[in-house]
Amino acid sequence: MGVSWRKHKSSRATGSRWWLPALPVALFLAGWQLLAGVNLINPSLFPPPTEIASELAELYTSGLPTRSLLIGHVTATLSRLLVASVIGILSGTLAGALMGISSRLYRFFDPLITVLMPVPGIAMAPLFIVWLGFGDPTIIALGSIAAFFPLAYNTAAGVRSIDPQLVRAARMMEAGKGTLLFDVYLPWAAGYVLVGVKLGLARCWRTIIAVEFIAAASWGLGYMIWDAAEYLRAGVVYGGIFLLIIIYFVIEKGLVNTLEKFTVERWGMVQR
Amino acid sequence: MGKAIIEVQDVHKVFDQGAAQVEALGGVTLDIHEGEFTVLIGPSGCGKSTLLYLMAGFEQPTAGRILLDGREIAGPGPDRGFVFQDYALFPWKTVLGNVMFGLIHNGWSKSEAQRVAQEYINLVHLGGFENAYPHTLSGGMKQRVGIARALAYNPKVLLMDEPFGALDAQTRKHMQRELVDIWDKTHKTVVFVTHSVIEAVFLADRIVVMTARPGTVKGIVDVDMARPRDYTGEAFLAVRRRVLNLLEEEVEKEIRLQEQAGEV
Amino acid sequence: MNGDSGRAAAKSIVEFLFPFLVVGLLWELAVRLHLVGMEMLPSPSVIVGKLWTLTIRGVLLHHLASSLYRLAIGYVLAVGLGIIVGVALASRRLLREMFAPVLSMLISVPTIAWVPVLLITMGLGDRTVITAVFLGGFFAITYNTMRGIEMVNQGQLNAARIMGVSGWRLFVEVLLPASLVSVITGLRLGIGYSWRALVGGEMLSALVEWGIGKMVYQARFWNDVAVMLMGLLIIGFSGFLLDRVLLKWLERETVEKWGMLAKR
Ligand SMILES: Nc1ncnc2c1ncn2[C@@H]1O[C@H](COP(=O)(O)OP(=O)(O)OP(=O)(O)O)[C@@H](O)[C@H]1O
Numbered sequence A: 001m002g003v004s005w006r007k008h009k010s011s012r013a014t015g016s017r018w019w020l021p022a023l024p025v026a027l028f029l030a031g032w033q034l035l036a037g038v039n040l041i042n043p044s045l046f047p048p049p050t051e052i053a054s055e056l057a058e059l060y061t062s063g064l065p066t067r068s069l070l071i072g073h074v075t076a077t078l079s080r081l082l083v084a085s086v087i088g089i090l091s092g093t094l095a096g097a098l099m100g101i102s103s104r105l106y107r108f109f110d111p112l113i114t115v116l117m118p119v120p121g122i123a124m125a126p127l128f129i130v131w132l133g134f135g136d137p138t139i140i141a142l143g144s145i146a147a148f149f150p151l152a153y154n155t156a157a158g159v160r161s162i163d164p165q166l167v168r169a170a171r172m173m174e175a176g177k178g179t180l181l182f183d184v185y186l187p188w189a190a191g192y193v194l195v196g197v198k199l200g201l202a203r204c205w206r207t208i209i210a211v212e213f214i215a216a217a218s219w220g221l222g223y224m225i226w227d228a229a230e231y232l233r234a235g236v237v238y239g240g241i242f243l244l245i246i247i248y249f250v251i252e253k254g255l256v257n258t259l260e261k262f263t264v265e266r267w268g269m270v271q272r
Numbered sequence B: 001m002g003k004a005i006i007e008v009q010d011v012h013k014v015f016d017q018g019a020a021q022v023e024a025l026g027g028v029t030l031d032i033h034e035g036e037f038t039v040l041i042g043p044s045g046c047g048k049s050t051l052l053y054l055m056a057g058f059e060q061p062t063a064g065r066i067l068l069d070g071r072e073i074a075g076p077g078p079d080r081g082f083v084f085q086d087y088a089l090f091p092w093k094t095v096l097g098n099v100m101f102g103l104i105h106n107g108w109s110k111s112e113a114q115r116v117a118q119e120y121i122n123l124v125h126l127g128g129f130e131n132a133y134p135h136t137l138s139g140g141m142k143q144r145v146g147i148a149r150a151l152a153y154n155p156k157v158l159l160m161d162e163p164f165g166a167l168d169a170q171t172r173k174h175m176q177r178e179l180v181d182i183w184d185k186t187h188k189t190v191v192f193v194t195h196s197v198i199e200a201v202f203l204a205d206r207i208v209v210m211t212a213r214p215g216t217v218k219g220i221v222d223v224d225m226a227r228p229r230d231y232t233g234e235a236f237l238a239v240r241r242r243v244l245n246l247l248e249e250e251v252e253k254e255i256r257l258q259e260q261a262g263e264v
Numbered sequence C: 001m002n003g004d005s006g007r008a009a010a011k012s013i014v015e016f017l018f019p020f021l022v023v024g025l026l027w028e029l030a031v032r033l034h035l036v037g038m039e040m041l042p043s044p045s046v047i048v049g050k051l052w053t054l055t056i057r058g059v060l061l062h063h064l065a066s067s068l069y070r071l072a073i074g075y076v077l078a079v080g081l082g083i084i085v086g087v088a089l090a091s092r093r094l095l096r097e098m099f100a101p102v103l104s105m106l107i108s109v110p111t112i113a114w115v116p117v118l119l120i121t122m123g124l125g126d127r128t129v130i131t132a133v134f135l136g137g138f139f140a141i142t143y144n145t146m147r148g149i150e151m152v153n154q155g156q157l158n159a160a161r162i163m164g165v166s167g168w169r170l171f172v173e174v175l176l177p178a179s180l181v182s183v184i185t186g187l188r189l190g191i192g193y194s195w196r197a198l199v200g201g202e203m204l205s206a207l208v209e210w211g212i213g214k215m216v217y218q219a220r221f222w223n224d225v226a227v228m229l230m231g232l233l234i235i236g237f238s239g240f241l242l243d244r245v246l247l248k249w250l251e252r253e254t255v256e257k258w259g260m261l262a263k264r
């Protein structure tokens, strides 16, 4: 039971306090706007929110009849995310399942994974630039690797936690190797796999943005932010980060939670 | 019979449960006598724990008041000890550390606290386990630590909320006998909550039977029998029947439950 | 007994290093048989040679020391402030309702994405990197501290309160150890984020000359793949050691020893 250690007065009116979290944000933005307006903080380093908004709007309209610059950056990043996360999630799940089933494989690959996991994607970027050049191949490769590790790690942990009774029961029904993997091991590990998907997607996203800083040819949100920083266009930098927050919020709330609803929650494996 | 150490005066307790309100206690008036072993019994959800929590000061009554030694209870304090159903031991402290906790924080010096704690650890037959961490102990042993921890700093009143509720039938019987031994040695004022009529009759000087929610006092049964009591004796069965009669419509259910639990 | 545990530790270290040996040998073989080009993938022997020369010239140590210095400052700040803010959010309902949603949104921002902002506002040097390290750890530690304190067992708190413990002592003696499982989770996540932010920050900050991230980044200008690979291995092993040796040790000596891990 999650109860705060201070006695709550009563939990009255929890429903009507939705505006509370908006309050500090609104105050923060208003204060920023005001201070930048009277030059108390340097508006070229901290451009007021209105200017950030107009910078974003300008990016959106520039090049519009054919292709909006802003939309171009966003779609570049999102399509990389899509490709990289699919590759990483599928290969990671498969590798994790194999590691989970065979403890010999597990003992061999676990040390390699634990050492490679803390290496940030951006650190591998120089190497991959040498190998694959600037642009999509490098970004997608590093994004896939980023998603791969959490999936492999969590799937392996999930499969290893399987109830041996279940395997025995399935063997009794003369389930083949494939049936065993897809009908017993993976559904059992589904909760773990989903946690892995959540983490993997987050890492993939982080890595793609970071690698776009130094390895993108000319498109992508990371590139846009980095380019703006080089030319000291602070408005675009802040606007870009704002977009990162919004986009990831939508991805996480929309995609991951839906996925959860359609799998493990329906099987009653997680409590809400 | 001692004087009233706790006076519960027309206490009501209403909980907010989201939009709804639940009246847990609907006007309880009750005296707890000094040096007596009082047992609260009643149907599930009738507010036994709530009443005990109010005496402990973890919660405040919605209306009415509770006096301890003539003063209104303002909050929890070391003049009372509490034994929890789920033990609520500190897993980061050893058995000794748990039992010393209340002493250290109430002015005992470290060496003195250690000596007193050791005494109570011996009292609950846990000598040799001083340096064990709680997670290595069985349920029965954990609750002995809970009892030693609550007794060690010598509170005036010991409040026990279904302390043996999580134990298996065998261990439970054993713990009941040990509690009687301990009580014989200390003659502490005890308020003890239980579901089990047999447990109540085995332990109590006075059994307070509560009504279904909102809880009030339905009746009080005095138990005047020498300890240790014989579960199968004539007098025991008679008291048990009286309590069961008071529990009325709970009778059938209660007996069936106890038969299932193998207590008869 | 001591020799036994020593032998077990040695065995587990050998088991840990074995896969690296196998991969290294296969890799060496592939290069020697000209299956891959030397400029694209220098052999392990070349990398080890590079490691040796950079070590005896003291270059590597200088890089590592600069990195660890930034990590230490940024991470210690993150731990201190993260715990304080986490506790504040958990204990004041109003604060939590106001800031928890903002916090969970800020957590989702890749730490590295703050670096351009920091480069603009704090310059191209050390301050930016240290702030990035701080931000990386801070959010994870704050969030997990908050969660940990929210989920503290109410019984343990009540047990402490009735023994007369409140305020600062309640915090130190009960709240912190009771939420330690989650706090340590935060510390472990935090050092991972901090470590990655450190490497990324060093790479992106133009005026930073030393640091393990910088070493990898600079190798790009000479197309020195051997140094890149060596750097990656060092980054991986150091990150691993920080977590496993430092924090895993803390976990083993506290919550694991107290049996608090299994229950979650
Ligand atoms: N903190 C609380 N918030 C809201 N409702 C509560 C709270 N504590 C108790 N209640 C409600 O008050 C009523 C009485 O609860 P209480 O725990 O005192 O009953 P009980 O007699 O101890 O039951 P049991 O025999 O099951 O332990 C129940 O309906 C319960 O749901």
Ligand SMILES: [Mg+2]
Pocket (backbone or CB within 6 Å): B048, B049, B050, B162
């Ligand atoms: Mg109860």
